[in-house]
Amino acid sequence: MATIMGATELQNRLTAGERTVLLDVRWVLGRTDGHSEYVAAHLPGAVFVDLPTELADHAQPGLGRHPLPSAEAFQESARRWGINDGDTVVAYDNSGSMAAARVWWMLRNAGLSTVFLLDGGLAAWRAAGYAVEAGEVTAAVGNVSLGDGLMPVITEKEAARWHEDGVLLDARAGERYRGEIEPIDPRAGHIPGAVSAPTTGNLATEGTFLSADELRRRFAELGVEAGDNVAVYCGSGVTASHQIAALEIAGHSAALFPGSFSQWSNHAENPVAAGSEPFEHKHWEEEPGASAPSGTSAAAGSSVGT
Numbered sequence: 001m002a003t004i005m006g007a008t009e010l011q012n013r014l015t016a017g018e019r020t021v022l023l024d025v026r027w028v029l030g031r032t033d034g035h036s037e038y039v040a041a042h043l044p045g046a047v048f049v050d051l052p053t054e055l056a057d058h059a060q061p062g063l064g065r066h067p068l069p070s071a072e073a074f075q076e077s078a079r080r081w082g083i084n085d086g087d088t089v090v091a092y093d094n095s096g097s098m099a100a101a102r103v104w105w106m107l108r109n110a111g112l113s114t115v116f117l118l119d120g121g122l123a124a125w126r127a128a129g130y131a132v133e134a135g136e137v138t139a140a141v142g143n144v145s146l147g148d149g150l151m152p153v154i155t156e157k158e159a160a161r162w163h164e165d166g167v168l169l170d171a172r173a174g175e176r177y178r179g180e181i182e183p184i185d186p187r188a189g190h191i192p193g194a195v196s197a198p199t200t201g202n203l204a205t206e207g208t209f210l211s212a213d214e215l216r217r218r219f220a221e222l223g224v225e226a227g228d229n230v231a232v233y234c235g236s237g238v239t240a241s242h243q244i245a246a247l248e249i250a251g252h253s254a255a256l257f258p259g260s261f262s263q264w265s266n267h268a269e270n271p272v273a274a275g276s277e278p279f280e281h282k283h284w285e286e287e288p289g290a291s292a293p294s295g296t297s298a299a300a301g302s303s304v305g306t
Contacts, residue, residue: 003104003248004097004209005090005116007128013088014044021083021139022046023091025055025100026122029235029306030183034099041132043092043118043125047081047139051238055102061266064259065184065236066306071148074106078146082139083112092118092125096207098199098239098306105241105256110146117245120208127206151244152255154231156264159257163193163278166229169222169254170194171243172261172305176235179274185235187265189274196276197222197232199239199305202246215250224252233257233264238306 013020024046026034038048049055054077056066069077083089089107091100097117107115118125126132154162162168170177170190177196182188190196201218204210210218224230230252234240237258247254257263264270273279 001113001248002116003245004119006119007124007130010090010118010125011128011130019084019087021081021087021089021142023049023081023089023100023103024122025049025051025091025093025103026095027051027093027099028095029238037094039134039136041122041134042137043122044131044133045137046092047137049077049081049091049103051099051102055106056236059262062263064263064266066238066262068106068237068258071110071146074110075144075146078107078110078144079142080139081142083142083144085144087112087114087142087144089115090118091115092121094122096200096203096242097121097209097245098242101242101245102238105151105244107146109151110148111150112144112146120206123207152253154255154257156257156259156267156270159191159231159233159264160270162229162231166231167222167224168194169197169224169230169232169243170261171197171199171232171234171240173198173200174276176261176305178276179272185262185265187272189272190278191233191261191264192271192273193278194233194273195222195278197243199234199242199246202242209246209249212249212251215246219247219250219252226251228252230254231257233260235306236260236262 024038024042057069059065091103093100175181177190179189232240232243237260244254
């Protein structure tokens with residue numbers, strides 16, 4: 001299955017009148033202007049998807065900041081976006097597909113195979129000279145029937161031992177992996193045994209994905225080889241989906257740890273490592289919900305991985 005679609009291919013589909021549902025998933029950690037940016041300009045006919053309310057359940061310390069919604073709730077949202085059985089769906093954002101990858105993964109997990117990420121997102125669309133429109137789009141309610149459990153996931157217990165027989169990738173920014181900053185979760189650092197693999201390394205300078213060959217080389221340098229058992233986490237399961245998309249482009253299948261570090265760090269019994277190596281331990285005394293350790297920051301910016 002293809003993972004991404006270029007702006008020209010998408011424009012050709014739309015020009016030819018081929019049934020295509022466009023989802024605008026503009027969301028960045030620490031910002032709330034995604035919807036207003038959508039209203040100002042979006043791809044013609046695109047429906048806005050609100051990540052915190054439609055692609056996640058309420059935050060729960062035991063499950064993380066962005067738990068996956070129930071299958072029933074997600075199907076209701078997908079129908080509200082106008083998706084019918086058999087539709088082709090293209091999701092995009094304006095942040096290198098970091099947010100759009102969440103709905104891509106969730107629709108794949110629900111059994112929709114014809115879902116793609118617009119490579120380069122809104123920026124690539126505009127750079128190609130294609131039209132945008134303003135205002136809100138309300139789709140006719142669709143009839144899609146979605147399932148659940150079609151993409152591999154791992155549990156918190158499995159994440160603890162994944163490094164023993166596989167590769168566990170941490171998709172957050174390097175400074176969060178090393179424990180130098182932690183903008184939102186209770187403790188700083190990473191799951192012991194995890195390898196630092198920031199999602200920004202999946203992208204070219206213009207915000208498009210690297211080629212399949214380039215991504216294969218990137219993941220090989222991180223210790224991922226053909227046939228390896230690979231799992232990915234981030235802060236709350238959002239940008240980890242981007243890593244899974246990049247791995248798929250490179251020819252690898254990977255599992256998601258949905259609760260990610262926000263779930264892991266909320267359980268005091270879970271060890272946390274810090275530093276540049278997978279097992280460089282540093283223990284904090286704070287209980288879950290306490291303030292971040294000395295040296296961390298609550299204003300680390302929006303590109304640190306969600």
